Amino acid sequence: MNEHRSGHERPSKNQRRAEAREKARQLREEQQKKERRNRWLLQGGVAFAAIAIVAVIALVLVNSVRPDGPGPRNMASDGIRIGAEFQVVPTASLPAGRDPLVSEANPPGVVDIQIVVDYLCPICGEFEATNGAFIETLIASGAATVEYRPIAILTSRSAGTEYSLRAANAAACVADRDPAAFFDFNASLFAEQPEEGTPGLDDERLIELAGEAGATAPTVERCIRDRTFASWVRDATDRALTGPLAIRDIAVDRVEGTPTIFVNGLRFEYRYPFEQEDFAQFVLQAAGDEFSTNPTPSPTPTPTP
Structure with a gap:
C-alpha cells in the first residue's frame, strides 16, 4: 500500500537545523546593523561635541589674547x-596697563569727596x-567736588547677565x-537699582537712562x-581690590567693599542704616573751619592736551 505524506508533515531534524541556522544568521545581521548604526551615531555625537569644545576654546583664546584698550576719557584716576x-574735570584716557593717576588737589576750602561704588550694591x-541731595548741594554751591569710581565686584550676582559689569561699563561710556x-x-x-540675584536692567534700559540724562550721542549707545x-x-575692579588706590593724602591698601567713601583723604566709617546728618557732620569735620567760613569755588575744568 502506498503511503501518502500529509502537507503538515513535521520537518526532519536536518530541516529544523537549517531553519535555526538561517534565523541565527538573520539575527546576527540585524545585530551587526544595529551596532554599526549606534557606532555611527556615537562617533557623530563625539565629533559634534569635539567641534563645540574647539569652538568654545577658540572663543576663550581669542578673548584672552585680545589686547586691552585704553580706559575712558575723564577717568584717568579710575574715577x-x-x-x-x-x-x-577732563583727563586723557588711561593707557592699558598704566597705573591710575592721583587727581589734582582742590583749592583751599573746597572739599574733595571720593566714592567707590558698585551699581548693584544695595548699600551704595x-x-x-x-546723601545724594546733600552732595548735589555741595557741588552746586562750589563747596565740593565729588569723584565717582565705579567698579564691579558683584558681577556674578545678577542671574548671569553681568549687570554690575554692564552698568559700570555704561557709566564709563557716558x-x-x-x-x-x-x-x-x-x-x-541708583534710582532704578535692581535687587541682587535678578537680571538687572538690560542694555536697552541703560541706553534709555543715558539718553534721559542727556547722553544722546549714537556713540554712547x-x-x-x-x-x-x-x-x-x-x-x-582688580586695582581697587588689590590696591593701592590713587587717592591724595591717604594710603589705601585696598577696597574691602562698597561704598568706600573718602573726604579730604579721610575714610568715612559710616554707620548703617545711614543718617544724612552723620555724613554732613563728617564733611564739616574733614573740611575744618575754613570750609564753613570761606568756601572757594571748586576747580574749573581745563582742556586736556
Missing part, C-alpha cells in the same frame, strides 16, 4: 571728578538715596562720550552695547 556747575544705593550727563546718569542708575570698556572695568 570721574565733577566740580563747579557740575562740569567734569541707600547711601545715594540718603564719562567718555558725553561727560556732562554723568552726574544725572549716576543718580538714575554703541559703547554700551559693545561693552567697550568692559576690560577697563575689570582692571579698575
